[in-house]
Amino acid sequence: MTSWKEKLGSQIQDDWGEEIDVFAQQMVLRRQGKLAEKIFAETRLRRGVYGQRYDNGKRNDGLQDRALAFPCGDATKGPGTVWDAPGMLRIKIPYGALTIEQVEVLADLSEEYSDNISHITTRQDIQYHYIHIEDSPDLMRRLAATGITTREACGNVVRNVTACPFAGVCGGEAFDVSTYADALTFFILGHPDCQDFGRKIKIAFSGCETSPCGLTMFHDIGLIAKRRIVDGIPKNGFAFYVGGGLGSVPSQAKLLNEFVPEEEIFPVTLAVCRVFGRLGEKDNRTRARLKFLIKSLGMDEFTRLVEQERKILPHDERWAGYLKGPQQGLSKPTKEPSTLAEGPYPDGFKEWVAVNVKAQRQVGYATVTAVCPLGDLSANQMRSVADIARVYVGDNIRLTVEQNLVFRWVTEQDLPALFVALQEAGLAQPSAGTIVDVTSCPGTDTCKLGHASSRGLAAVLREQLAAINSQLDEAVKELRIKVSGCFNSCGQHHAADIGFYGVGRKVRGYMVPHFQVVLGGQWDNNAGSFGLAIGAVPSRNIPLAVRVITTHFVEGREPGEKFKDFIQRLGKPAVKKWIKELTAIPAYDVDRSFYSDWGDSREYSTGDLGIGECAGEVVTLAEFGLSESERQVFDAQLHLDKGVPEEAAQAAFKAMLTAARSLVRIENIDVPDQAEHIVTEFRNRYHETRVFHDPFAGAKFTNYFFRQYEEQGTDVDHETAHHRIEEAQLFIEAAYGCYARLGATAAA
Ligand code: HEM
Ligand code: SF4
Numbered sequence: 001m002t003s004w005k006e007k008l009g010s011q012i013q014d015d016w017g018e019e020i021d022v023f024a025q026q027m028v029l030r031r032q033g034k035l036a037e038k039i040f041a042e043t044r045l046r047r048g049v050y051g052q053r054y055d056n057g058k059r060n061d062g063l064q065d066r067a068l069a070f071p072c073g074d075a076t077k078g079p080g081t082v083w084d085a086p087g088m089l090r091i092k093i094p095y096g097a098l099t100i101e102q103v104e105v106l107a108d109l110s111e112e113y114s115d116n117i118s119h120i121t122t123r124q125d126i127q128y129h130y131i132h133i134e135d136s137p138d139l140m141r142r143l144a145a146t147g148i149t150t151r152e153a154c155g156n157v158v159r160n161v162t163a164c165p166f167a168g169v170c171g172g173e174a175f176d177v178s179t180y181a182d183a184l185t186f187f188i189l190g191h192p193d194c195q196d197f198g199r200k201i202k203i204a205f206s207g208c209e210t211s212p213c214g215l216t217m218f219h220d221i222g223l224i225a226k227r228r229i230v231d232g233i234p235k236n237g238f239a240f241y242v243g244g245g246l247g248s249v250p251s252q253a254k255l256l257n258e259f260v261p262e263e264e265i266f267p268v269t270l271a272v273c274r275v276f277g278r279l280g281e282k283d284n285r286t287r288a289r290l291k292f293l294i295k296s297l298g299m300d301e302f303t304r305l306v307e308q309e310r311k312i313l314p315h316d317e318r319w320a321g322y323l324k325g326p327q328q329g330l331s332k333p334t335k336e337p338s339t340l341a342e343g344p345y346p347d348g349f350k351e352w353v354a355v356n357v358k359a360q361r362q363v364g365y366a367t368v369t370a371v372c373p374l375g376d377l378s379a380n381q382m383r384s385v386a387d388i389a390r391v392y393v394g395d396n397i398r399l400t401v402e403q404n405l406v407f408r409w410v411t412e413q414d415l416p417a418l419f420v421a422l423q424e425a426g427l428a429q430p431s432a433g434t435i436v437d438v439t440s441c442p443g444t445d446t447c448k449l450g451h452a453s454s455r456g457l458a459a460v461l462r463e464q465l466a467a468i469n470s471q472l473d474e475a476v477k478e479l480r481i482k483v484s485g486c487f488n489s490c491g492q493h494h495a496a497d498i499g500f501y502g503v504g505r506k507v508r509g510y511m512v513p514h515f516q517v518v519l520g521g522q523w524d525n526n527a528g529s530f531g532l533a534i535g536a537v538p539s540r541n542i543p544l545a546v547r548v549i550t551t552h553f554v555e556g557r558e559p560g561e562k563f564k565d566f567i568q569r570l571g572k573p574a575v576k577k578w579i580k581e582l583t584a585i586p587a588y589d590v591d592r593s594f595y596s597d598w599g600d601s602r603e604y605s606t607g608d609l610g611i612g613e614c615a616g617e618v619v620t621l622a623e624f625g626l627s628e629s630e631r632q633v634f635d636a637q638l639h640l641d642k643g644v645p646e647e648a649a650q651a652a653f654k655a656m657l658t659a660a661r662s663l664v665r666i667e668n669i670d671v672p673d674q675a676e677h678i679v680t681e682f683r684n685r686y687h688e689t690r691v692f693h694d695p696f697a698g699a700k701f702t703n704y705f706f707r708q709y710e711e712q713g714t715d716v717d718h719e720t721a722h723h724r725i726e727e728a729q730l731f732i733e734a735a736y737g738c739y740a741r742l743g744a745t746a747a748a
Contacts, residue, residue: 004138011145015190019151020144023047024137025631031075031083034634039627041078042619046157048090048150049136051078051613052129053448055085062603077133080611086130088446089114089139090153094185095163095178095205096124096399097329100386102146103397107382109139118382120375120403122439122492123202124162125153129446151189156197156618158273161185163205164213165398165406166367168331169360173207174225175236177214178329181205183322184266192669193270196277196621198288202245203269206526209239215401216526218244218495220290221269222253223260224526230261237261242272242302243294246489250530251291254299256306263320271309274669275302282618314670331408334394337364338413349419352430357415360408366415368407369432370422373462374440374455375403384425392418401492402439404432435472435479435550436465439492443485443502444597448610450485452502452513452539456598458483464543473554479563480523481546483515488614493518495527497563498549503536504606507585513539513597513604517579519549520567529564534576540594541582548578622739625662629655629732636725645721652721652728653708659735660705663692666742679709692738701727701734 009017026043029035035043044050058065070084077083091106098106106126110118113135114128121127131139140150152158161181168176184203188194194201203221206214216222222241227234240260244253260268272290279297281288294302322328356369370385377385385405389397396408405427410418422428431437438461441447443454461481469477484491484501493499499518504511514536521531537545557566567575585594597604619627636651657675660682664671671681686692687702694701704727716724 004141008141008145012141013144016144016149016151017141019047020137020140022631023140025635027133027137029631029634030077034630035627037076037079039619039623041081041613042155042624043627044077044133044136045155045613046152047136047140048092048153049077049131049133050088050090050154051081051448051610052085052087052446053444053450053608053610055082055087055448056080056610057082057085058608060602060605060607062605065607078613081613083133087133089128089131089136089150090121091126091128091143091148091150092153092160092185093125093148093399094161095167095181095329096165096401097178097182098397098399099146099395100389100397102148103382103386103389105142105146105148107379107386109142110382111379113139116379118377118379119442120372120377120399120405122375122401122403122441122490123160124165124399124401125160126399127442129442149189154613156199158188158191158194158201158203161188161203161205162214162219162401164207164211165400166213166358166408167205167207169362169365169367169408170207170211170213171359171361172211173213174227175207176330177205177207177223177225178331179322179327180223180238180262180265182329183327184269187266187318187322188269188273191270191273192621192665193277194273195624197273198280198282198618199285201273201276201290205238210525212495212523212526214526215492215495216241216244217253218246218250218492218527218530219253220245221272222526223265226259228259235261238265240265240268243291245289245291246492246494247289248487248489250489250494251295252529254294256299256303262323266316266319267310267313268306270313271306274309274313275305279305282620285618288618331396333362333365333409333411334396335392335409335411335414337362338411339364340412340415345416346420346423348423348428348430349416352419352428353415355430355434356428356432357410362409364412365408366410366412368410368415368418368422369400370405370407370425370427371429371432371437372404372427373429374458377405381425381427384421384427388418388421388425391421402433402437404437429466431466431469433480434469434477435481436462436469436477437480438462438465439480439482439496441484441490443483443491444600444608447485447490447612448608449488449612449614450502451504451606451609452485452515453597453599454483454485454491454500454502456600457500457515457539457542460543460598461546465546472550475557475563476550476554479550479553487516488612492527493521494530495521495523496531497521497523498546499531500542502539504604505536505538508588510588510595511604511606512585512594515539515542517542517545517549519575520564522564531564532567532572534572535579535583537579537582538585538594539597545579545582548582549575552578622662622666625658625665626732626736626739629659629662629728629735632658633725633728633732636721636728640718640721640725643718645716645718648721649708649716649724650712652724653712655728656705656708656731659732660686663735663738663742675709675712679706686738691742692734694734694737697734701731704728704731 241253440458444450482496632655
């Protein structure tokens with residue numbers, strides 16, 4: 001049978017294809033015990049291959065842990081993570097932009113390898129759950145053939161770059177940020193300055209200050225489009241914010257520079273990344289985000305360090321190159337504009353238009369939001385999306401951070417037919433951006449860190465609110481509800497009017513799932529302020545809590561008063577009183593429903609909580625490099641086994657070069673990739689200083705390296721290649737030894 005690699009090889013860009021091959025090989029090495037667990041874990045995270053609940057081989061039945069037997073026995077894919085256990089694959093969708101072809105491939109893959117669901121995340125990505133790790137290289141190849149990568153979707157790297165789904169068609173924006181989000185994504189991807197962090201960096205773009213758009217205020221790096229007249233010429237640039245973040249301790253981003261011209265945003269981003277890489281916390285993960293570094297240094301010192309770093313950055317043509325060439329990400333209509341014909345319209349059309357359709361800046365066109373409850377789309381729904389797009393908008397599809405999907409450039413005339421097509425696909429619920437359209441993180445369904453069922457709660461709230469939607473006060477309809485399964489806030493509950501995060505509480509000797517109620521967060525102004533936690537309510541009573549809170553709002557608000565202002569005016573103690581009586585829990589034998597979570601018949605327990613992989617494993621750049629050199633030397637052996645000694649010798653030298661470069665980069669991150677630079681730097685920094693010298697063998701291993709460098713290109717037979725591989729292996733061992741000695745010196 002033809003493999004996907006053979007079938008799609010020519011359609012995948014070379015470096016992406018090689019990376020996937022390397023990953024496949026690293027999987028083999030891990031199975032053979034030749035790649036350390038911790039390094040493999042961070043390696044796969046950086047490929048988007050994530051853990052999933054129960055992958056430690058245990059499941060609590062409510063009373064006790066039960067072992068889940070997997071055929072692989074003790075084999076692991078990370079600390080406490082069983083090889084055969086189902087996992088998650090996060091697929092980066094830069095600024096949420098998808099083509100028809102990509103949607104179709106995503107549909108096929110969800111059906112063939114996952115549970116038939118393409119899940120839209122709160123950062124415009126797609127996730128599959130229940131993936132077997134051994135399917136991941138094929139999944140990656142099939143995605144790569146359509147221009148999608150999973151690289152750096154997880155792990156301590158720069159994550160998906162997000163942007164407003166209405167960029168380019170919105171009346172309020174300074175300019176279309178899509179092209180910048182696109183170019184920055186691919187500039188940063190795999191960039192050496194962005195591989196050595198203690199935690200992740202998240203970047204978001206917004207077209208304006210006031211709308212939610214990019215939600216820049218809770219991102220590590222947030223860029224808001226600005227237009228200025230510079231020397232009489234209008235100039236595009238960005239207000240550059242840093243250090244925002246959610247998590248258990250949310251932080252609003254701070255202004256680094258009120259106007260960074262467009263050609264400067266790449267170097268300034270790199271400078272921030274380099275300062276974070278160098279000075280950011282690496283040992284204590286709970287304090288390893290950029291926000292903590294800025295707090296400890298102070299904004300003035302952080303700004304000074306970034307400016308200093310920017311000055312010494314070696315120039316790169318790509319910083320402004322993308323502005324000259326054909327720009328990616330800019331969208332165009334596929335049809336001529338038109339106006340909506342007179343009715344009659346299909347049933348429900350007007351209500352749907354009022355909520356889910358927005359006029360574009362371009363007259364005659366509109367955007368349509370297809371509501372995807374809980375962010376889940378079945379394979380057939382994805383195919384319907386592709387069919388609809390093909391007829392009405394072409395490749396103009398975007399995912400949203402509210403877990404929906406937007407069609408852009410719909411002509412007004414096409415709206416009724418598109419509505420009917422969406423209805424047939426089950427995607428025409430008239431609730432986009434309303435209180436019904438509840439956002440949720442994966443929670444206890446699949447996340448190891450979940451304390452309570454966020455998706456279960458979100459599903460119940462959606463259903464109940466949709467049923468009474470027509471009776472809801474207009475001010476209530478406008479509210480947003482967001483649910484996270486724990487304090488980590490992946491559901492972005494801090495930025496909701498009404499937010500919830502899951503907690504477990506012990507009551508009369510039994511565990512009871514609860515949600516902490518967080519009120520008054522702001523979605524507008526790019527999530528310009530966060531809500532207040534007012535107390536925990538048992539999960540069963542949360543729908544009631546929503547009713548009580550919204551009723552108080554309708555009855556007590558001043559004309560035109562926003563929910564956030566209303567909550568602030570009343571103050572925490574008054575608001576807390578509303579939910580006080582909802583905290584009472586009936587005895588276990590009176591109402592057992594309180595003691596189970598939504599959609600889960602088991603007795604509730606927190607026994608399934610595992611160690612999350614959100615922070616990744618902190619593996620230094622040098623450790624990564626050394627591990628890569630080991631893989632390359634293994635590659636050399638494979639070449640030798642295949643009877644190609646020249647390639648084996650080349651691979652052996654390449655492995656030595658990688659090991660040497662890993663050490664050089666500890667002192668000089670900018671060392672160019674060419675052999676002559678690495679050898680010279682290595683000679684100066686490690687050989688002549690005797691730092692690399694082996695305590696017993698002296699310069700022996702260094703000399704192998706220098707000799708092989710001199711002999712590159714000479715003929716080799718099998719035996720010589722064999723020697724070279726052995727020498728490379730010894731050199732790499734010596735490099736590990738040197739690295740360990742350096743660490744010991746640094747720690748002393
Ligand atoms: C300590 C561990 C974790 C922390 C601190 C954390 C924190 C966050 C935060 C703050 C966000 C969203 C808002 C933002 O971008 O700032 C987020 C996004 C997200 N988190 Fe987590 N998270 C953790 C672990 C997990 C785990 C284990 C899962 C489930 C597998 C998960 C699933 C998600 C998803 C699906 C998103 C949207 C991400 C995307 O598409 O890039 N998170 N996380
Ligand atoms: S908020 Fe908690 S439960 Fe939800 S995905 Fe994040 S870590 Fe998991």
